Amino acid sequence: MTGHDIKYDTGPDAGPDAVHDAGHHAVPVRTNMLVWAALMLLTAITVGVTSFDFGFLNVVVALSVATTKAGLVILWFMHLRYEGRVIRLMVFTAFVILAIAIGLTFFDVAYR
């Protein structure tokens, strides 16, 4: 087997020195503040809408807002925006697996 060298993001010399400096990127204060403001706004919204009753949609609305907030935290506060493909793919996988676990369980509980 003479492997074709597939180019991986860390490159063929994937030694400990091949750090690409994504993590060293300092997020500007302004960005952080904006993210925080958005989070606060979303909190206000999600609390605010509880005075309306959308029935079953209540859950959907609340979880959509929460997921938006979570996205903000992950992308900016946790710097995922600035990370390489590997970490992003990993995060995606983890959440997909969680979604699958919950989703497939509903084949049972929703049809019982």
Next chain:
Amino acid sequence: MYPQSLTPVQQVDLAFTIIFGFSVFVLLAITAAMLWFVWRYHESRHPVPAQFSGNVPAEIAWTVIPSIIVMGLFYYGWEGYKALRTVPEGAMEVKVTARMWSWVFEYPGGKRGSVLVVPVDTPVKLNMTSTDVIHSLFVPAFRIKMDTVPGMETYAWFKADRPGEYDLLCAEYCGLKHANMITTVKVVDKAAFDAWLASADAPGGKGRALMETYGCTSCHSLDGTPGVGPTFKDLYGAEREVALPDGTRRKVFADEGYLRRAFTDPNGELVVGYDPIMPSTEGMVPREDMEQMLAWLMHGNEVGREEGRRLMEAEGCISCHSTDGSIIAGPTLKGLWNAPTTVLRDGREQQVTADEAYLRAKIANAQTQGTVKGFDPMMPPYEHLTPEQLGSMVEYIKSLGRHAH
């Protein structure tokens, strides 16, 4: 393939056959290829290895073809399952309650029993639940198995096509006596079933009737009056003085072994005061009948108390409480009557006496009475029992002897 005409058993067996057929074929092919390669391409026969590292068409073939085959296997498996789950119209419904470690079957009309009796050629739907932990009703002969889950109702159905007796086992691990949570499915013809359903159980059941059939009662009284032989009343567990053939005398207890010997070799140990006239049952009484009579002697020989014994079997008490002094999961019922008992109530120890009131309350809802010291609070409540039924159980417990101080 064979529309509608298959019973669930056949449908499931078809799936078995197909999957096993495929498996055996693949296994033999793989093993043969493996061994052949090792022989044929052994370094002594094939010193220079070929240097290839794959073959795309082959790999595609053995990805795609198995995928298709496997879908077929899934299909047959699913058809089998559907057959097991599709209850025909008009099935007879039996309510099944599983509990540690016995089964209760309740028939239309309210009759309850610990053996599942069903008519032949009739679809039977079992509506199942459990009062404590998860059990699983398993009848291999009908290919059915279904968990019984507390707080939930599950079902299974089957149709027996010939009379007979089939094992019914508990297939979900449920603790100490999981392995003994076995009973029988009795398939009888329709007329017999209807008669059975209508009948109330005769007092004393079969064992007592046999005693009459074989004429035992002509010598042994049931009520304590003396006769040609000793009375059967309070016989089980009583102390006896016997004479051995060589003339020596000895004190023995009328335990199970003794009773068995008394049937097959009546004069080996002769009760002092009686003549050696009893015939051996050997060769005269079939084995099952002898067992029936023994059972009755040991557990049911008090007129009016058989009902209690029968109930206790049906309700599963006997699976946790012995009647012979041994300990299963709960205290033995032998010698319990009026015995002093230490119970833990609200964390403190208390002395109670196993009198009528205590026993009734205990059986109806064990946990309200505290827990007998040294045991786990695992006894289920029996609040559906009527006062009469409780009464007959207490009567039965009395018949097992009072506490000797």
Next chain:
Amino acid sequence: MSADAHDHPNFFQPLPGTKGGIASWIFSTDHKRIGMLYLYCIVAMFLVGLTLGFLIRLELIAPGRTIMGPQTYNALFTLHGVVMIFLVVIPSIPAAFGNIFLPIQIGAEDVSFPRLNIFSWWLYVIGAVLAVVSLVTGKGAPDTGWTFYVPFSAVTTTNVDVAVVAVFILGFSSILTGLNFITTLHRLRAPGMTWTRLPLFCWSLYATGWIQVLATPVLGITVLLIFAERVLGVGLFDPSRGGDPILYQHLFWIYSHPAVYIMILPAMGVISEILPVFARKPIFGYKMIAFSSLAIAFAGSLVWAHHMFVSGMSDTAVMVFSFLTFVVAIPSAIKVFNWVSTLYKGSIRVEPPLWYALAFIFLFSIGGLTGLVLGAAGTDVHVHDTYFVVAHFHYVIFGGLGFGLFGAMHYWFPKVYGRMYDKRIANWSCLIAFVGFNILYFPMFIIGLQGMPRRYYDYLPKYAEGHFLSTMGSWVLAAGLLLMFWNLWRGIRHGKPVGRNPWGAATLEWMVPSPPPHHNFDAEPVVTHGPYDYTGVKPDA
């Protein structure tokens, strides 16, 4: 063992200028030493588990009570399951051989987090000790089965609390190993060690690592919930408090099904290493094998409820999960076909590791194919919780992982100890164990089909022949395994010294001395060819 032993001591010997001793092992951060610690602990636990299995068989030799009562028996199979699953097969190959060889195979000095590595071994030890403590404290040894199903596990008065805490800790140990390997494989590959040059053993550990990281926490929370149920009275699975016991089973199997692939994937990796070496030929379909490991890891997390076809869950779920179960069989099938094809037109040298690998393929195929019977909904209803299942999983776990582990032991033995065991005895022990194995487990398929339920301390007389045969088999197997362990033990002390590369393999671990020195490589290696490229590679000595 050569003249340069003084400036290049091997990893068993103390580093120059240090005294060595026990502390230099149990606090070591050297992946090889940690791997050895794991190996010895796992072998010890394995012997314990085997002895328990042996006792189970003795009790079952005849119906009725033979050598123990029901309570003892119930505790025994619980312990047998817990020891085997959580203390032996889950750590086994990854934590022992993975630790020793993964860094060397990719040309690294160590794993990414060496201190975490020794910490995870400590967690393993603590978990093991707690498991033992659960036997002798409280009100008796746990008697729930390794699956800890509620409500039984919530009401039994035996010492389940401590046991589940032990499982929780062992879970964490497993997570840390997986986490370490994933990071190591991403970060510490030597120059030229591209993903397509990664030995397949490493690929399998990579896939395993993901299952360990993503599935094990679910087990963690599940056992914590049992603990909460018992100790705090949080009745989340208690029907009288609105709970649903079936949800427990979902949570448990969301971990424990993927866990069976934690067990088998590394063993498959070992087989993928052994076969090409002894066929002197590149492995057939490298990419498919690597990819199918990932496919198994992923698809394996979609099928958990096939353990629950008769649990009372919905029929729709039965259909979905039965379907997905058949899908997950396909990557395994691909691997088997590729392995067999690797032998085709090779130049096969028959040595003990190869025998173990061939036994693996045969036994795993039986186990896997009977898995299809279990995966099909209709047939599973009949055989669920019978000895058919017991036979299935012993074939896949013991026949698969077990023989894979023995294969690994025989394959890497000369590397680790720098000596060779007696090959003739090794072949014999493999044969005896193989025969015994089949006598032991094959009858279980038959009595299972006849309806013999599992976890039964006593059984109906009609199953007696099968059980008797099975017990006989366990004696033959025991003989084979004892011979094997004895032979290896003797090899450690009296075996013939060997050089770097006795099998003529092409992966990096065979380029370093046997046993490897403290520092794996004098200079960082540069990889220029694939792991199964044998042109110019010859077995030495």
Next chain:
Amino acid sequence: MHEHRDYEGAKIGMWLFLFTEVLLFGGLFLLYAVYLHRYPAEFHAAGKDLSRIFGTANTIVLITSSLCMALAISALQRGKVVLSQRLVLLTVAMAGVFLVNKFFEWSAKIGHGIYPDSPALLKLPPGEMVFFNLYYLMTGLHGIHVIIGGAVLMYGWHLMRVGRVTPEHFVFLENGGLYWHLVDLVWIYLFPLFYLVV
């Protein structure tokens, strides 16, 4: 053995660890989802008993603490060590506020006799029992994470003081921050699920 200074590796390791936390909570979220599906009305009723004020206040506290944490890391990256230290302390202080808040909230509930296995709880309809049991378990587990997170950050602060976390080598603080954001993340879901979806 040469010193490992593999930032990318350390971060990958941390993310992997965070996944395990996500899935640990994931099991509980799964239970929540199923029980919400089964007992919508009871969850509605029981959720009304929780104080929305406490919940919202804690949300604000936690989000703001997350901001401080993010700012602390940015500050450190720019070399402003002292500012970074203060921001970390502020973060931890907010963790304290969160816990105090939680303490009062729990005590109020416990004062009403509602806690796992309590006689009052056992009288409630099954769905509400499940709700409160989940509430205690999930917020309790989250609370433990807040405590651990706070401790980790304090240790990070200490490392900054003694100069082992510096503008050049700040991966410890960055990973501590990741952990802290995760704690926030979990709360972002717990908040609507217990206090709002009613």
